[in-house]
Amino acid sequence: xxxxxxSPQSLIILEGKNxxxxxxxxxxxxxxxxWYKQDTGRGPVSLTIMTFSENTKxxxxxxxxxxxxxxxxxxHITASQLSDSASYICVVSDPRTxxxxxxxxxxxxxx
Amino acid sequence: ExxxxxxxxxxxxxxxxxxxxxxxQHLGHNAMYWYKxxxxxxxxxxxxxxxxxxxxxxxxxxxxxxECPNSSHLFLHLHTLQPEDSALYxxxxxLNAGSNQPQHFGDGTRLSIL
Numbered sequence: 001x002x003x004x005x006x007s008p009q010s011l012i013i014l015e016g017k018n019x020x021x022x023x024x025x026x027x028x029x030x031x032x033x034x035w036y037k038q039d040t041g042r043g044p045v046s047l048t049i050m051t052f053s054e055n056t057k058x059x060x061x062x063x064x065x066x067x068x069x070x071x072x073x074x075x076h077i078t079a080s081q082l083s084d085s086a087s088y089i090c091v092v093s094d095p096r097t098x099x100x101x102x103x104x105x106x107x108x109x110x111x
Numbered sequence: 112e113x114x115x116x117x118x119x120x121x122x123x124x125x126x127x128x129x130x131x132x133x134x135x136q137h138l139g140h141n142a143m144y145w146y147k148x149x150x151x152x153x154x155x156x157x158x159x160x161x162x163x164x165x166x167x168x169x170x171x172x173x174x175x176x177x178e179c180p181n182s183s184h185l186f187l188h189l190h191t192l193q194p195e196d197s198a199l200y201x202x203x204x205x206l207n208a209g210s211n212q213p214q215h216f217g218d219g220t221r222l223s224i225l
Contacts, residue, residue: 004153031211043115043201043216044154089154093210098167101153 002027004092004102012108017080021105023073023090031093035064035075038087038104047075047088080109114138115217117202123223124192132187132220134202140215142208143185145177148199148219160185161208189222197224 004025013019025033032051036044048057048064050073056065061078077084090102115136124130136143145157159167160179174196176188185202199219205212 034213041218041221043117043203043218045216046213049213095210098156098159099210099214103151103153 002092002094002100004090004100006088006090006102006105008105009103010106010108012110013080015080015082015109015111019077019080019107021075021077021088021090021107023075023092023102025071025073025090025092025100025102027071027092027094027100029095030068030071031095033064033066033073033093034091034099035062035073036089036091038089040086044089077107080107082109082111085109115202115204115215117200117217117220119220120218121221121223123225124189125225126192126194128192129188129190131189132200132202132222134185134187134217136183136185136202136204136215136217138204138215140204140206141182142205142212143179143182144203144205144214145185145187146201146203148201154201157187159208166208192222192224194224197222 007022034049035047038044047062050066052068063076066073087104087106089104092100118133142161147155157171158177163179178186201219202217203214205214
């Protein structure tokens, strides 16, 4: 069964610190992997999208990595800000079906 | 401004009521989607429309009835809902249907069933 597992479930960090969120998947075949940010009360917004041939992609202070061999991805947030407090969702695409969503990691950045 | 607008943002209804959720996209996309987001669960795909034709129905109960009158508008008609239907309902659109296409989400309708 195709699955996307994210860890940790929740995370609290101090403003200015870095953090890394993990995403492991069992989806095969694999088309692409996306990270979304969802602020409270808002819809998800795309941060990055990577195909199987890409190892890393950045969007400002967000850097996503992908290891298609081990089926793992991470999202690294540098110099966190209060506005980074949100849920981060990993989504994996199987070219034959619709998107497969993880449950998300809830990040809280405190001052 | 996300390009995908959902109304209402909040809705409280009884189990015997009939209501409709509305979604409008201003991105020129040809595919639109309804998702259900419940606490601590992954987003669940409900329906997919491509060029106004329903192309996917993920075993959704008949008390949820979608309608896509044109490629810019999508509705979800609700009737005789259950308390477990309380959730955030998200609409999304993409240029074309297919898992390779990036999806743009609206901000959702928070639905509470009394």
